[in-house]
Amino acid sequence: MLTKRELMVLNEIIRSYTETGQPVGSKSLQTTLPMHVSSATIRNDMAALENAGLIMKTHSSSGRVPSAAGYRYYLDHMLTPARVPEADLQTIQKSFGDDNYHRIDDIVEQSARILSNLTSYTAITLGPEVSALTLEGFRIVPLGGRQVMAIIVSSDGSVQNQVFTLPDGVKGEDVESAIRIVNDQLVGMSLPEVAQHLQTDVPAMLMRHLTTPDGFLNMFGDVLKQAVTERFYVGGRLNLMDYFDADNIGELKDVMRIIDHSDELNRLLSADEQNPISVRLGSELSDESLKNLSVITARYAVGEHGQGTIALIGPTSMPYSKMIGLLDAFRGELAKRLMDYYNHMQ
Amino acid sequence: MLTKRELMVLNEIIRSYTETGQPVGSKSLQTTLPMHVSSATIRNDMAALENAGLIMKTHSSSGRVPSAAGYRYYLDHMLTPARVPEADLQTIQKSFGDDNYHRIDDIVEQSARILSNLTSYTAITLGPEVSALTLEGFRIVPLGGRQVMAIIVSSDGSVQNQVFTLPDGVKGEDVESAIRIVNDQLVGMSLPEVAQHLQTDVPAMLMRHLTTPDGFLNMFGDVLKQAVTERFYVGGRLNLMDYFDADNIGELKDVMRIIDHSDELNRLLSADEQNPISVRLGSELSDESLKNLSVITARYAVGEHGQGTIALIGPTSMPYSKMIGLLDAFRGELAKRLMDYYNHMQ
DNA sequence: GTTAGCACTTATGGATAATGAGTGCTAAAA
DNA sequence: TTTTAGCACTCATTATCCATAAGTGCTAAC
Numbered sequence: 004m005l006t007k008r009e010l011m012v013l014n015e016i017i018r019s020y021t022e023t024g025q026p027v028g029s030k031s032l033q034t035t036l037p038m039h040v041s042s043a044t045i046r047n048d049m050a051a052l053e054n055a056g057l058i059m060k061t062h063s064s065s066g067r068v069p070s071a072a073g074y075r076y077y078l079d080h081m082l083t084p085a086r087v088p089e090a091d092l093q094t095i096q097k098s099f100g101d102d103n104y105h106r107i108d109d110i111v112e113q114s115a116r117i118l119s120n121l122t123s124y125t126a127i128t129l130g131p132e133v134s135a136l137t138l139e140g141f142r143i144v145p146l147g148g149r150q151v152m153a154i155i156v157s158s159d160g161s162v163q164n165q166v167f168t169l170p171d172g173v174k175g176e177d178v179e180s181a182i183r184i185v186n187d188q189l190v191g192m193s194l195p196e197v198a199q200h201l202q203t204d205v206p207a208m209l210m211r212h213l214t215t216p217d218g219f220l221n222m223f224g225d226v227l228k229q230a231v232t233e234r235f236y237v238g239g240r241l242n243l244m245d246y247f248d249a250d251n252i253g254e255l256k257d258v259m260r261i262i263d264h265s266d267e268l269n270r271l272l273s274a275d276e277q278n279p280i281s282v283r284l285g286s287e288l289s290d291e292s293l294k295n296l297s298v299i300t301a302r303y304a305v306g307e308h309g310q311g312t313i314a315l316i317g318p319t320s321m322p323y324s325k326m327i328g329l330l331d332a333f334r335g336e337l338a339k340r341l342m343d344y345y346n347h348m349q
Numbered sequence: 350m351l352t353k354r355e356l357m358v359l360n361e362i363i364r365s366y367t368e369t370g371q372p373v374g375s376k377s378l379q380t381t382l383p384m385h386v387s388s389a390t391i392r393n394d395m396a397a398l399e400n401a402g403l404i405m406k407t408h409s410s411s412g413r414v415p416s417a418a419g420y421r422y423y424l425d426h427m428l429t430p431a432r433v434p435e436a437d438l439q440t441i442q443k444s445f446g447d448d449n450y451h452r453i454d455d456i457v458e459q460s461a462r463i464l465s466n467l468t469s470y471t472a473i474t475l476g477p478e479v480s481a482l483t484l485e486g487f488r489i490v491p492l493g494g495r496q497v498m499a500i501i502v503s504s505d506g507s508v509q510n511q512v513f514t515l516p517d518g519v520k521g522e523d524v525e526s527a528i529r530i531v532n533d534q535l536v537g538m539s540l541p542e543v544a545q546h547l548q549t550d551v552p553a554m555l556m557r558h559l560t561t562p563d564g565f566l567n568m569f570g571d572v573l574k575q576a577v578t579e580r581f582y583v584g585g586r587l588n589l590m591d592y593f594d595a596d597n598i599g600e601l602k603d604v605m606r607i608i609d610h611s612d613e614l615n616r617l618l619s620a621d622e623q624n625p626i627s628v629r630l631g632s633e634l635s636d637e638s639l640k641n642l643s644v645i646t647a648r649y650a651v652g653e654h655g656q657g658t659i660a661l662i663g664p665t666s667m668p669y670s671k672m673i674g675l676l677d678a679f680r681g682e683l684a685k686r687l688m689d690y691y692n693h694m695q
Numbered sequence: 696g697t698t699a700g701c702a703c704t705t706a707t708g709g710a711t712a713a714t715g716a717g718t719g720c721t722a723a724a725a
Numbered sequence: 726t727t728t729t730a731g732c733a734c735t736c737a738t739t740a741t742c743c744a745t746a747a748g749t750g751c752t753a754a755c
Contacts, residue, residue, distance in 0.1 A: 026717090031716095041729050044728055047727090050719080060717090061737095062736055063717095064716075142492075148506065156492045160493075162498060255590065392750075
């Protein structure tokens with residue numbers, strides 16, 4: 004069991020290391036700790052903390068830096084979210100502006116920008132999850148020539164579209180029939196259900212009612228796939244570059260690659276669903292290239308429209324208290340903005 | 350005036366420096382030059398070249414590296430494009446595949462990927478220029494609730510769309526009228542012309558025929574703006590990281606920022622229209638951060654559909670001969686692919 | 696015009712030493 | 726039992742010196 008003073012030492016080591024990036028020695032702790040004890044006493048405490056695996060040396064006679072376990076202990080037992088400065092709240096408000104956003108995703112994308120500007124880290128945002136959506140409508144719009152646009156409208160008002168070139172000899176009434184079949188049979192189902200039906204009974208249905216069923220299945224399938232694909236927005240990609248030095252350019256590249264691949268991002272952000280805000284240290288993740296980073300993930304809820312995710316990626320030595328406070332405030336603000344959008348849309 | 354042997358020395362310095370990245374000395378030139386002369390003779394030639402400003406030393410007793418003027422001279426007077434290896438041609442073919450691309454931009458985007466993979470540099474591609482396009486059609490599709498999608502079709506079959514929420518109290522017949530006005534009055538004009546009219550007589554026209562004209566002008570204007578915006582595709586962004594070292598991370602960031610801003614890219618790629626393929630050295634550009642890079646720009650023509658641009662960004666010490674040969678072959682292939690798309694579409 | 700020879704310059708890399716921040720341990724003080 | 730002063734020890738960092746190697750310019754001979 005750790006003594007009260009040992010905890011204070013740990014806390015101060017984390018604070019100082021976050022601020023300066025330098026290992027922290029007993030002498031400097033003496034001046035920054037709130038009580039007065041000799042440096043020898045602090046050294047004893049530090050030895051205890053090191054024994055407990057919470058701090059470590061970079062070499063045999065160096066000051067101490069927090070270990071992964073140290074951060075974890077801090078995060079789980081000691082951290083309290085900081086109040087968000089009034090200025091930051093105002094910046095958020097102002098950055099959202101009172102634009103009429105055309106699409107939900109515009110708001111979500113803007114969120115990534117705001118968060119990265121505010122923190123100087125990399126922000127990732129994700130709209131309300133798509134699995135909760137149902138199919139609201141399907142349109143096929145002739146564009147001229149043999150081109151048409153297929154459009155899917157989901158229950159939250161989000162829209163996906165894709166342009167297709169119809170195969171030779173497709174008749175107009177077939178297009179009408181295809182639209183009718185989808186709207187009659189599939190509207191109201193959840194998008195995953197629709198995808199299911201696309202595999203099973205829809206092909207037969209199309210065969211029965213259309214003289215030239217070719218292409219319609221793919222057409223609808225393609226747009227549907229777009230609609231069920233989670234879209235990640237990344238803000239402040241380049242901020243990552245501040246946390247790698249010359250010999251680690253390879254790792255930086257790896258991380259950038261992860262950031263640019265939504266399936267990898269998905270893995271990265273799939274935090275435990277219990278906590279609304281959770282922190283994962285890079286050393287707890289499988290990727291070697293993330294070892295000096297960590298990820299703070301926050302979930303936000305937009306009434307019956309489901310939950311979404313926002314996240315920050317920054318160095319493991321991050322001012323967690325401040326960042327968690329900020330994310331907490333931001334998720335509230337984002338939820339409010341999205342609610343406004345939904346209300347305004349109907 | 351430079352002697353024949355001096356030119357050969359210059360050529361060999363550029364070749365060797367491109368290959369090794371090391372300054373080139375008189376001894377090593379002795380072994381790689383095709384004729385046999387003593388190193389002292391080569392030193393004399395090098396002194397002449399340095400006098401002419403074509404090569405320079407990194408320090409007083411170092412070998413020589415090409416200067417900006419040296420590269421420029423090489424590019425303007427000595428370079429001949431290399432034949433493209435059969436393997437590369439096949440890679441291009443295979444990478445395009447025989448997919449049915451939905452949109453022109455999909456082909457253009459894929460081009461950026463192919464080029465960056467093939468060269469390990471950063472590739473930028475740009476579709477056929479939009480100013481040649483005319484307006485082919487305008488659609489407004491009701492999506493449910495007060496939401497509609499506005500769609501512009503251009504003469505090349507490219508499509509832009511945007512979702513809007515109609516203001517309260519807009520009547521269905523007004524939507525019909527708006528569609529009719531645009532299609533009757535504006536179709537067939539070039540997109541810039543349409544933009545012009547949007548400023549002048551269209552507002553009055555809408556006022557005359559609609560009971561609730563609010564919003565329609567913006568709606569059409571927004572989508573039109575999308576349609577006349579050049580879209581840049583970038584492949585191999587991360588390859589840029591190979592050409593900056595630890596102390597230049599700042600510059601790397603600057604370059605990345607340029608790459609991500611289409612207006613800056615536009616400036617970067619606005620090569621002289623004379624040459625189908627032109628090279629600009631970073632030192633000839635205004636940005637300090639580009640000083641060690643250069644940009645090869647190639648134009649491609651797709652029949653009456655206008656011209657487009659592809660470009661490579663890489664280190665100033667690039668194998669220009671090879672790259673120019675490759676770009677030349679690629680622009681032909683891309684033009685062919687786009688032609689196929691247009692023909693297949695109609 | 697070309698070449699051999701030579702003095703000179705500079706980057707690079709290793710060895711050595713001084714400096715300083717920090718540690719652990721011991722024994723005395725509280 | 727806890728805290729503290731004192732001290733020997735460790736290691737990264739930095740500077741200095743030195744040898745080496747690659748390269749140059751110049752001069753005089755070919």
